[in-house]
Amino acid sequence: MKPASLVIRAVKITGPGLALDLGAGSLRNVKFLLEQGFEVTAVDKDPVISECAAEVNNDKLHTEVTNFEDFDYGERKYDLIVSINSLPFLPKDALLRLLPKIKNALTDEGVLCITLFGERDGWSNKKDVSFFSRSEVEGLFSDMHTIMFVEEDLEGDTIQGDPKYWHVFKLIAKRAE
Numbered sequence: 001m002k003p004a005s006l007v008i009r010a011v012k013i014t015g016p017g018l019a020l021d022l023g024a025g026s027l028r029n030v031k032f033l034l035e036q037g038f039e040v041t042a043v044d045k046d047p048v049i050s051e052c053a054a055e056v057n058n059d060k061l062h063t064e065v066t067n068f069e070d071f072d073y074g075e076r077k078y079d080l081i082v083s084i085n086s087l088p089f090l091p092k093d094a095l096l097r098l099l100p101k102i103k104n105a106l107t108d109e110g111v112l113c114i115t116l117f118g119e120r121d122g123w124s125n126k127k128d129v130s131f132f133s134r135s136e137v138e139g140l141f142s143d144m145h146t147i148m149f150v151e152e153d154l155e156g157d158t159i160q161g162d163p164k165y166w167h168v169f170k171l172i173a174k175r176a177e
């Protein structure tokens with residue numbers, strides 16, 4: 001499976017270093033980051049990441065099967081933090097509590113590459129998933145240096161090939177201090 005285009009963009013901004021993939025899933029983005037020379041920690045609550053990691057068999061890949069909220073993010077540790085279509089699967093209050101920890105886990109020049117769901121998204125009736133307005137997303141990252149901010153509002157497919165309306169904010173931002 002191809003890596004997310006946002007992740008391909010992000011590695012053009014930051015050179016190889018330590019990367020964290022939050023909600024790594026099938027490891028499609030992790031595999032790409034390893035190929036680009038990153039050492040990667042993949043976090044997901046689904047134990048299937050361990051099986052996928054065994055197939056990858058790369059000593060620069062570390063996996064943690066845990067909830068986003070229980071992971072130890074550390075401080076100024078990661079050159080790149082990637083989270084593609086995964087953090088919105090937290091209730092909004094939990095996501096908002098977590099965001100400062102994620103930002104704080106970036107190195108001084110660290111890059112955050114994240115997607116969040118918008119209010120018109122096809123899953124917006126789901127419980128315990130977070131949806132944001134554009135101004136909310138702008139506010140959430142106003143303390144960072146934004147490199148790319150795209151709002152997509154279109155018919156598309158899920159990763160499984162099912163039709164879905166996507167309202168998604170795609171953001172690449174650098175730590176501002």
Ligand SMILES: C[S@@+](CC[C@H](N)C(=O)[O-])C[C@H]1O[C@@H](n2cnc3c(N)ncnc32)[C@H](O)[C@@H]1O
Binds near residue numbers: 026
């Ligand atoms: C839609 S998939 C995206 C996978 C991957 N980022 C990609 O782009 O292919 C969302 C992933 O987030 C993980 N996830 C959802 N909520 C989580 C949580 N609270 N803690 C850890 N992982 C979570 C799921 O297990 C799933 O693998």
